[in-house]
Amino acid sequence: MNAFWSFITERYPDILKALQEHLVLSFSAVILGTIIAVPIGILLVYSRVGWINSIVFFIANLFQTIPSLALLAILIPLLGIGMKPAILALLLYSLMPILRNTYDGFHSVDEGVLNSARGMGYSTAQTILRIQLPLSLPYIMSGIRITTVYIISWATLASLIGAGGLGQLIVSGLGVNKPEMIFIGGIGAILLALVADGLLGLLEGWLSRRYHQTRDAAI
Amino acid sequence: MIVLEHVNKVYDNGFHALKDINLEFKEGEITVLIGPSGCGKSTTMKLINALNTPSSGKVLIDGKNISGLNPVELRRNIGYVIQSVGLFPHMNISKNVGVVPRLKKWDKGKTDQTVNELLDMVGLDHTVYGTRYPSELSGGQQQRVGVARALAADPDIILMDEPFSALDPISREQLQDELIRLQQDLHKTIIFVTHDMDEAIKIADTIILMKDGEVVQTGKPDTILRHPANDFVRNFIGSKRLENENENIYEIPLVDEVMITNPVTSFPSRGLAEAIKMMEMKRVDSLLIVDRNKQLQGAVSIYRVLDQYGEEGKTVADVMHPVRYSVASGSTLPQAIEIMDSHQLSNLPVIDSNNRFLGLITRGSVVKHLAEVYPTMVPPLLNGEDE
Ligand SMILES: Nc1ncnc2c1ncn2[C@@H]1O[C@H](COP(=O)(O)OP(=O)(O)OP(=O)(O)O)[C@@H](O)[C@H]1O
Numbered sequence: 001m002n003a004f005w006s007f008i009t010e011r012y013p014d015i016l017k018a019l020q021e022h023l024v025l026s027f028s029a030v031i032l033g034t035i036i037a038v039p040i041g042i043l044l045v046y047s048r049v050g051w052i053n054s055i056v057f058f059i060a061n062l063f064q065t066i067p068s069l070a071l072l073a074i075l076i077p078l079l080g081i082g083m084k085p086a087i088l089a090l091l092l093y094s095l096m097p098i099l100r101n102t103y104d105g106f107h108s109v110d111e112g113v114l115n116s117a118r119g120m121g122y123s124t125a126q127t128i129l130r131i132q133l134p135l136s137l138p139y140i141m142s143g144i145r146i147t148t149v150y151i152i153s154w155a156t157l158a159s160l161i162g163a164g165g166l167g168q169l170i171v172s173g174l175g176v177n178k179p180e181m182i183f184i185g186g187i188g189a190i191l192l193a194l195v196a197d198g199l200l201g202l203l204e205g206w207l208s209r210r211y212h213q214t215r216d217a218a219i
Numbered sequence: 220m221i222v223l224e225h226v227n228k229v230y231d232n233g234f235h236a237l238k239d240i241n242l243e244f245k246e247g248e249i250t251v252l253i254g255p256s257g258c259g260k261s262t263t264m265k266l267i268n269a270l271n272t273p274s275s276g277k278v279l280i281d282g283k284n285i286s287g288l289n290p291v292e293l294r295r296n297i298g299y300v301i302q303s304v305g306l307f308p309h310m311n312i313s314k315n316v317g318v319v320p321r322l323k324k325w326d327k328g329k330t331d332q333t334v335n336e337l338l339d340m341v342g343l344d345h346t347v348y349g350t351r352y353p354s355e356l357s358g359g360q361q362q363r364v365g366v367a368r369a370l371a372a373d374p375d376i377i378l379m380d381e382p383f384s385a386l387d388p389i390s391r392e393q394l395q396d397e398l399i400r401l402q403q404d405l406h407k408t409i410i411f412v413t414h415d416m417d418e419a420i421k422i423a424d425t426i427i428l429m430k431d432g433e434v435v436q437t438g439k440p441d442t443i444l445r446h447p448a449n450d451f452v453r454n455f456i457g458s459k460r461l462e463n464e465n466e467n468i469y470e471i472p473l474v475d476e477v478m479i480t481n482p483v484t485s486f487p488s489r490g491l492a493e494a495i496k497m498m499e500m501k502r503v504d505s506l507l508i509v510d511r512n513k514q515l516q517g518a519v520s521i522y523r524v525l526d527q528y529g530e531e532g533k534t535v536a537d538v539m540h541p542v543r544y545s546v547a548s549g550s551t552l553p554q555a556i557e558i559m560d561s562h563q564l565s566n567l568p569v570i571d572s573n574n575r576f577l578g579l580i581t582r583g584s585v586v587k588h589l590a591e592v593y594p595t596m597v598p599p600l601l602n603g604e605d606e
């Protein structure tokens with residue numbers, strides 16, 4: 001226990017740096033993933049061609065199933081080592097849940113609501129921006145929340161390709177046989193994931209209330 | 220004027236929903252589309268705001284084929300109450316009603332004012348309901364909001380797909396009356412879908428009866444009632460009206476069927492102030508005085524009561540005058556009318572063999588009875604009563 005505290009007090013700049021790297025890695029991946037996945041999800045909702053949907057979902061699903069270590073390894077020859085390939089790998093993982101939830105969120109909007117929006121004279125763009133997107137936000141947010149939690153834990157592996165982060169503490173700790181270092185890295189990632197989950201959960205709840213998304217809104 | 224010319228609608232799944240429809244919806248009139256579920260009423264209606272495109276044939280508004288118009292623009296100029304209401308769950312009621320004015324970029328003051336007026340008009344106090352969300356309203360209240368929303372941008376054409384179906388009978392009548400009143404001022408071209416023949420007869424200038432994607436009969440309510448095109452129409456008009464037609468028309472009604480059974484009466488011991496209050500409340504100008512044994516003692520008119528009002532101790536028994544004419548239970552209506560006519564009476568009590576008071580024949584009750592028997596001659600609008 002003593003070793004643990006002295007490690008924290010002595011090395012806290014390193015710990016903070018690792019934490020910061022971890023945050024940058026995870027959130028860049030999630031934010032970029034959202035920027036890519038939400039519009040694709042919307043396009044898929046509006047696409048009339050069934051097989052395009054199948055292919056896109058197949059690819060997004062495929063990324064999901066590649067073991068993270070393998071994906072990171074595959075990217076080294078393509079992008080080298082460091083932050084960039086790590087962010088790209090994590091981003092690929094984030095696509096599927098956000099895509100899926102955007103798609104489902106849009107489909108959850110009541111048919112009567114959509115018909116009345118069209119009947120009132122909303123253009124397609126207005127229907128998306130003013131009706132479907134606000135009503136799907138709780139769904140999209142929940143996709144983002146779930147992804148964020150996964151990404152934070154997978155980001156510990158990013159240190160293996162030199163991207164730093166809390167995983168770096170674990171890897172170094174293993175190298176020099178310092179259990180407290182491994183412990184800090186692991187606990188840090190867990191706490192970070194919990195905090196992110198909690199905060200995003202609050203945001204999700206607020207959005208649901210803000211947009212009064214209730215199942216029985218239409219008679 | 221809206222014209223459908225040889226319109227066919229075949230849905231993507233191959234279902235032939237409309238078969239060679241030719242229709243005219245006259246400007247400034249309420250046209251009611253009626254028919255059994257699935258006959259194509261909503262499908263027909265959606266042709267007009269381009270939510271459906273005809274598989275063949277034309278839809279013309281004021282002579283212009285709407286396939287050449289921008290559908291979004293077109294819809295903003297056509298009010299639409301959709302069958303499933305479809306309020307936007309993330310907007311409060313005021314926002315919902317103001318949707319089309321905002322799309323048309325009205326200024327905020329004008330939009331807010333219109334929204335408030337419309338909410339009040341459909342019977343929802345805007346100070347109470349304006350900030351609520353759709354999920355906080357009952358089905359009937361949501362329907363009212365749906366109606367207000369369709370009227371908001373003051374469109375010339377309004378499509379209403381079963382707009383009152385979730386309302387209780389009393390609110391429904393109120394909104395029907397409101398619609399008729401509004402229409403007298405505004406002369407919109409309204410197309411109204413309903414399942415309810417009473418509603419159709421009440422509000423329609425023209426009724427279009429549909430069945431299985433075809434038009435069965437078109438005409439004024441009166442014409443359709445008098446000359447149903449076939450058995451289907453006859454059935455749809457309803458067994459009650461037809462029974463009346465077949466059985467009661469040639470049967471002479473008895474006073475017992477026509478009389479009002481709950482006229483305004485008072486015990487002889489009541490004071491004059493009470494009598495005035497009662498007349499005021501029930502909006503009548505005279506009271507029948509009936510004692511505990513249901514014997515008719517007399518009647519007082521408001522003038523008599525006011526005349527003697529200063530004398531505090533007096534009861535209605537002191538100022539009443541005897542009722543000279545009455546008719547026995549079991550007499551026929553013509554007998555009663557004969558008595559009323561020859562003595563210039565506005566009403567006539569009905570009594571049984573023990574002299575007990577049973578009810579009152581009034582002019583209003585006579586009209587009402589006639590309206591039930593001959594619905595086409597006396598539209599049900601006229602059933603206001605007077606005693
Ligand atoms: N999008 C669609 N695709 C396929 N068939 C449809 C579609 N919309 C309606 N139909 C069919 O077309 C027929 C007419 O439907 P429509 O909605 O016009 O009926 P309606 O007269 O309004 O009935 P209701 O009184 O129940 O509202 C029905 O048999 C219905 O199942």
Ligand SMILES: [Mg+2]
Nearest residue numbers: 260261302380
């Ligand atoms: Mg319908």
